[in-house]
Amino acid sequence: MTEVNFEGARLYAIPMRSRFRGITVREGVLLEGPLGWGEFCPFADYDDTVAVSWLATAVEQCTRGWPAPARDRIPINCTVPAVDPERAYEIVAKSGCRTAKVKVADHSDSLPEDLARLESVRDAIGADGRVRVDANGVWDVDTAVNAITQLDRAAGGLEYVEQPCPTIEDLAAVRAKVDVPIAADESIRRAEDPLRVAVAGAADVAVIKCTPLGGVRRALRVAEAAGLPCVVSSALETSIGLASQLALAGALPELEFACGLGTLSLLTGDLVPEDQSLRTVDGYLPVPTAAPTPDPELLETYAMTDPARITWWTERLARVRALFEQADWDFDR
Structure with missing residues (x-):
């Protein structure tokens, strides 16, 4: 950890184009190491113990x-x-892009809005495009089965539904009652044994994110243990952190599905020069061999300025760093 310049950490705050995951500003920290930069940006509702894996991903990126x-x-x-x-x-x-991932279940009475949104997405992407939805685990089994039936019809066929319910048991129950494939997201990264999702018959697809899993190497082992086709999805990072997710997608032995890594479109800006920004072109992104370097002017443009938020992030980083060092993290485990 002495290789990482924690004293030179750069805090950012980038407004979003639309509310997503309950936030309107994306906040985080950039850290520099001998191999470049890494990004530490766990969401505010994640506790310090969970955030340790996010720091590990940043450290892996800038040191290994x-x-x-x-x-x-x-x-x-x-x-x-x-x-x-x-x-x-x-x-x-x-x-x-030829695949669209659509947020649904944003509030308790959202189904009519979700159906209209999906119909519009199908019109835009055409009959041969793929449409998937993400419910972020908010439904119970009966609600999920009812909603999925209607959403599948409105979309003219869904590729899959991501995390319709919070638990592995509920995912398995829903999967047994619908014809639409089920993808597990939170259930994969929160399970002590990712293989349990497959053994329980809870999902057809595993959604993995290296940021909350502790780095690319650990995420590859989770993907292998899950024993399911994988989709790599972002954690709403800037191009600095998104590079790790793309490195994971690039390193998977097989990749059958489009990945959810085009999320820079949700932010009003980025922290790297435009020619290095990881924005989708013709439905694809390149696999980087190293993280892009932040632009000094953009670091100033999007520098966090709220004193209360600066204190909050600085103190959080110090706490999580201490936990990371106590854990004696092994990237290859």
């Missing part, structure tokens, strides 16, 4: 780098927040 890739570019899905149908159509039509 990543395994060799198996491919040089990744197919990407566009991400549609809980917006009105007109805006949803615009996002998909402009994306260049």
Whole structure:
């Protein structure tokens, strides 16, 4: 850890284009090491123990780098927040992607809005495009079964539904009652044994994110243990942190699905020069061999200025760093 310049940490705050995951500003910290920069950006509702894995990913990136890739570019899905149908159509039509991931279940009475959004997305992407939805685990089994049936119809067929319910047992129950494939996200990264998701018959697809799993190497082992086809999804990072997610997608032995790594479109800005920014082009992103370098002017533009938030992040980083050092982290375990 002495290789990481914690004293030179750079705090950022970038406004978002639409509310997503309950936030309107994305906040985080950049850390520099001998191999470049890493990003530490656990969401505010995650406790320090959970945030240790996020710090490990940043440390891996700026001190160890990543395994060799198996491919040089990744197919990407566009991400549609809980917006009105007109805006949803615009996002998909402009994306260049042939797969769209649509946020649903944003509030308890959202189903009519979700159905209208999906109809618009299908119009935009065409009959041969793929549409998937993400409910972030808010439904119970009966609600999920009812909603999935209607959402599948409105979308003209869903590729899969991501995390319709919070528990592995509920995912398995839903999967037994619907024809639409089920993807596990939170259930994969929160399970002590990722294989349990597959053994329980809870999912057809595993959604993995190296940021909360502790780095690319650990995420690759989780993917192997899960024993399911994998999709790599972002944790709403800037290009600095997104590079790790792309490195994971590039290193997977097999990649059958488009990945949810086009999320820079949700932010109003980035921290790297435009020619290094990891924005989707024609539905694909390149697999980087190293993280991009932040632009000094952009670091100033998006520097965190609220004294209370600066204190909050500085203290949080210090606490999580202490926990990380106590854990004596093994990236290869």
